Amino acid sequence: MSEEFLSQEEIDALLGGDSNSSSEEQKLEVAPFDFSLVEHIKKGGVPGLELLLERWIKIYSEEIRRLVPQINMVTKESVYITRFNNFMSKIPLPASYSIVSMKPLKDNFLLVLDSRLVFVVISVMFGGPAQPFKIEGREFTKLETRIIDDIVKISLSTFQHTWKDVYPVEFELKSIELNPALARIVSGNDRVIVVECTMDVDGYEAPFFFCFPQGMFLPIKELIFSEAVFAEKDPVWEKHLTKKLLKTELKLTLELTRKNFFLRELLSWKEGDEILLDISKDEFVKLYVEDKPKFWAKLGKIKDKYAALVVDMINGENNGGKREKSGTEPESGREKSGRISQGMGGSS
Known part of the structure; x- marks a missing residue:
């Protein structure tokens, strides 16, 4: 009768009784995975x-x-x-x-x-x-x-x-x-x-x-x-935007000359005093657009109104951005007048 029964080793082999040792071997084969090595496209x-x-x-x-x-x-x-x-x-x-x-x-x-x-x-x-x-x-x-x-x-x-x-x-x-x-x-x-x-x-x-x-x-x-x-431009919107832009109001300021005064001189001024600007019609003055110098101009007169004739553009800040010498002239102006004004501001 004893031959009809299986030994414990045979039973463990059939049922996978040695699962602890095999699972340990499987665990040893598992290694940590570095996801940074995966190509991300x-x-x-x-x-x-x-x-x-x-x-x-x-x-x-x-x-x-x-x-x-x-x-x-x-x-x-x-x-x-x-x-x-x-x-x-x-x-x-x-x-x-x-x-x-x-x-x-x-x-x-x-x-x-x-x-x-x-x-x-x-x-x-x-x-x-x-x-x-x-x-x-x-x-x-x-x-x-x-x-x-x-x-x-x-x-x-x-x-x-x-x-x-x-x-x-x-x-x-x-x-x-x-x-x-x-x-x-x-x-x-x-x-x-x-x-x-x-x-x-x-x-x-x-x-x-x-x-x-x-x-x-x-x-x-x-x-x-x-x-x-x-995206394609909308011609209707572009025309409307241009129309609005052309109607934008800007402040223009014409700097005639620039002078220095002591405070005691200003306090002594009274109504009727005259300030000599020392500027001639041939000199170039700066025309400011919203506090930025943009054009060179010459003084003039149309009928009974004073006017300024734009003769050139001021290119860059080096030429017109500093206001220490407002009468600095373009090359064409030096040939014509040969004078540089000192200056004080006025608004148009």
Whole structure:
């Protein structure tokens, strides 16, 4: 009868009785997970920049065809936000990294040309098929570097032209790097806005990229992160606004001369006293608009009323912002009168 019963070891084996030891082994295999290592890709979120790029592609497509007539189409594939390290790790080598400043914005951005784009462009330019060369881990030659330089210059000149109607910027090509370690515009964990584009060269599609630091556009975030600024203008509202603007009232002040007096002299004044201004009709005086010097003028008279003839504009604060010498004349005035007035203010 004893042979019909199972031993305790056999029962534990069938029922998983040694569960404590196996669970401990499973627990040892579990390791903490670092969520910071996961690539976070956020698509969209920069509608203003996307609309700007759509405008740029139309201009760029026409200009780049003058260099490479075999280019059929340039398209914007996607715009997304990711970490800088994640973006750089996905670019196959060799690649061209153009570091560009965008004044008055502080940070630099990257224009990255994939090696497949460079090789296929060179191939079709010299009568070859629309296929990239075999890379074999080599760097770009002098000829390939020259083609890269031409593509980059056309890209930046057309991109700057597109910005002209939105925000005045000036692009400056800092350098073209072939080593990704020398193209670090931000730290590895910083977020960047990546614009992925493709260029169709005789049926072969090759990628290139823009990489902008996310904080680069903070001074103009209302332009980049909103599409309202690119909305079409309402001609009726524009006409109404112009009409209102032209009816705005402004205070004009004509500064005739400027003099210094002691307090005891002012206290001795009485009704009927005369103050000599020592100014002639040929001298230039300043015309103020809302307490800001804007024009040079000459004194005159129309019928029985005094008048001022505007002869020039005052450019900048250095020329007209300081009121110590109100009679400082423009160059044309020095030739005509040769005199500089001292002055005291009067209102028109």
